[in-house]
Amino acid sequence: MISASRFRLAATPFLFILLGVIYASWAARIPAIRDGLLLSPAQLGIVLLGGGFGAVASFPLAAGLVAKFGARRAAWYAGLGLIVILPCTALAPNMSLLMMTVVGLGAGSGCFDVAINAIGTENEKAAGRSTMSLLHAWFCVGTLSGSLLGSLMAGMGITPFVHFLGASLALLIPLFIAYRALPPDHVASEKPHELFAIAHGPVIALGIIGFCGAVAEGSIADWSGVFMKDHLHVHDGVAPLAFAGFACLMLLARLVCDPLKDRFGARRVVSIGALLAAIGIFIAVLAVNVPVTLIGFALAGAGLASVFPFMFSAAGRHGSTALAAVATFSYSGGLIGPPAVGFLTQGWGLQVGIAFIGVLAIGISISASRAKWLE
Template sequence: MSNPIASPASAHVVVITPMRRAALPLLFLLLGVIYASWVSRIPALRDNLQLDPASLSLFLLGGGIGAVGSFPLAAWLVGHYGARRASWYAGLMLLLSIPCLALAPTLPLLMLAMLCVGAFSSCFNVAINTLGAEAEKLAGRSIMSQLHAWFCVGTLSGALLGSVVAGMEIAPLVHFGLIAACVAIPLRLCYRALPNDRPQYIAGKKHFALPHGPLIALGVVAFGGAIVEGSVADWSGVYMKDRLFASDGVAPLAFAFFAGMMLLTRIVGDRLKEALSARRVVAGGGLLAGIGMLIALLASQIPIAIVGFALTGVGVATIFPFIFSAAGRHGPTALAGVTTMGYTGGLIGPPLIGFLAHGFGLPAALSLVGVLCIAVALAASRARWLE
C-alpha cells in the first residue's frame, strides 16, 4: 500500500495557477483605479465645499500627513503579518475610507477622511511593492517596471472612468461607492491566490528606519519624483479647468494622458534599464519631464497642454519602479524608509503648489514642478545604488 504522506520532494511542489500569476499585477492595477478615481473628482469635491486653493491644499495635506505618518505602521504590518496579509488589511480599510471623502460636510472632516485615505494607501503601497521586490528576486530579472505599468493601467482606467462619470454628473458618493464595491471582490481573490508569506516572529526586530548612507540618494530621488507625480495628479485637472476653461469632462484628460504615457513607458522600462542602466533612464526622464511641464504651462490650447502633461508622464514613469527595486534589494525595512521619503514629497508637493497658487497663481506654482524635474535628473545621475 502506498504511503499517504507525501515525500519531502513532492511537498515542495507549488502549483502556479492563472490566478496566482495574475494576483500581483492585479493588486497594482487596483491601487491605480482607486487612486485615479478620487483624484479625478477633486474639482467636484472642491466645488461641493466651495474651497479656495489654500483650503484645497489643506485637504491634500491631510492625505500626505496620513501617508507619511503611517509608514512605521506599514513596515510593522509587513514585518509582523507578511506583505500578503498586510495588503488585504490595508486594501480593505482603503475601500472603506474612499466614500468618506464624498460624505464629509466640512473642510476639517474632509481632511480627516483624506488622512485615512493617505494612511491606508501608503500601507497598501508598501505591502504590494514588498511583494513585487520578492517576486523580482525569485524571477532573477527586472520586473518592477512592468508591475508599475499595471498601476498605470489602473490610473488610466480610473481617470477615463472619472472623466465619463463627471461628464454624466454622477455624484462623487455614488462613484466612490461603486468603485469600492467592485474592487473588493478582486482584492479578496488576490489575497487568497497569493502564497502565505507570514514571517517568523523575532523579538526586538526593528521593522522601520529612515534611510541612511547610499539609501539617502534613493530617497532624495523618490522625494522629488513624488512631488512631480502628485502635483500633476492633483492639480492638472484644476489647471485645465481654471486656466484653459476645460469642461468637467475634459479636465481629467490631462491626468489620463499623463497616466497613459506612464503606462506605455513602464511597459518598456525594464528593457531600457537592462540596455542603458536605471541611473541613465531616470536622469534622462527627469529632463524630459521638465520639458513636458514647460510645454503644458506655455500652452494656450487644451490639446497642447495635454501633450505637455503626457511628456511629463513619460519622464517620471521609471522613477518609482526603479527606486523601489533598488531599495527592495535591501529588504522591507529599507523599502519602507525610502518610500517614506518619497511620500514626504507627496506630502509637501501638492499643498505647496496650492499655497503658491493662492499667492502667485497656479501657472507660476506649477513652474516649480518643472524646475524640480531638472533637480530629480541631477540627483538620479549621482545615486550610485540606482543600478
C-alpha cells in the same frame, strides 16, 4: 475553467491595478469636491496635506501589519479600508471632515502600498528575475483606467459619491478573489528594525530623486485637473484627461524602461527622462489650448516613468537601511508636494505652482546624473 494557478498569477497585478484605480478615482474628482465645498487653493492644499500625512504616518502601521499578519493579509485588511473610506471622502460636508477622510485614505493607501510591494518582492524571489517594473506598470493601468472612468462619470454628471461607491463595490469581490488566490503567508519572527532611517552619504542623492519624484507625481495627480478647469475652462469630464494622459504615457514608457536601462544605464535614462518631464510641464504651463496641455502632461508621465522603479531597485541593492531611508524621503515628498503647490498657487497663481514641478524635474535630472548608486 480558469485554474487556481492562473488566478494566483493574476492576483498580484490586480492589487497594483486596484491601488491605481482608487488613487486616480480620487484625483479625478478633486475639482468637483473642491467646488462643492467652495475651497480656496490654500484650503485644498491643506486637505491634500492630510492625505500625505496619513501615508507617512501609516509607515509604522504598515510595517507592523506585514510583520504580524504577513503581506497577504495586510493587503486584504488595508484594501478593505480603502474600499470603505473612498466613498466617505465624497460625503464630507465641510473642510475639516474632508481632511479627516483624506487622512484615512492616505493611511490606507500607504499600508496597502507597502503590503503589495512586499508581495511583489516575494514574487521576484520566487521567479528569480526582476518583475517589479512590470508590476508598477500595472499600477499605471489602474491609474489610467481610474482617470478615464472619472472623466466619464464627471461627463455624465454622476456625483463623486455615486462614482466612488460604485467603484468600491466593483472592486470588493475581485479583491477577495485575489486575497484567496495568493499563497498563505509564512510569518517569520524578525529582529526589530528601524521604521525610519536618515539618509547619509551616497544615499542622499537617491533620496533627493525619490523626494522630487514623489512631489512631482503627487502634485500632477492632485492639481492637473484643477489646472485644466481653471485655466482652460474645460468641463468636469475633460479635466481628468490630463492625469489620464500622464498615466498612459507613464505606463507605455515603463514597458520599455528595462531594455533602455540595459543599453544606456539607469543614470542616463532617469536623467534624460526627467528633462523630458520638465519640458512637458513647461509646455503644459503655457496653457495654449487643451490638446497641447494634454500632450505636455503626457510627456511628463513618460519622463518620470523610470524614477521609482530604478531608484528603489538601486537602494535595495545596498541593503534595507538604504531602502528605508529612500522610502522615507519619498513618502515625505508625497506629503509636502501637493500642499506646497497649493500655497504657491494661493500666492502667485496655479501656473507658478505647476511650473514648480518642472523645476523639480530638472533637480531630478541633475541628481540622477551624479548618483553613482543609481547604476
